[in-house]
Amino acid sequence: xxxxxxxxxxxxxxxxxTAVGCFKPxxxxxxxxxxxxxxxxxxxxxxxxxxxxxxxxxxxQGKHEYKL
Numbered sequence: 326x327x328x329x330x331x332x333x334x335x336x337x338x339x340x341x342x343t344a345v346g347c348f349k350p351x352x353x354x355x356x357x358x359x360x361x362x363x364x365x366x367x368x369x370x371x372x373x374x375x376x377x378x379x380x381x382x383x384x385x386q387g388k389h390e391y392k393l
Contacts, residue, residue, distance in 0.1 A: 341368040 342365065350364040351357060 337369060337372060341365045344368055
């Protein structure tokens with residue numbers, strides 16, 4: 326599984342990180358770190374042609390699921 330993830334995600338993540346480093350986005354009323362994370366998420370969502378990305382985590386208020 327790890328090898329598959331490295332091969333399939335590495336290129337997309339490298340391109341997203343390069344884009345955020347070159348563009349340096351800053352969304353209004355959001356700090357720089359969260360702006361960069363949002364830009365990476367939207368970049369991956371926009372360039373994703375095959376898979377649907379679902380991020381699930383358990384927080385203090387229960388289970389949260391984000392569909393990108």
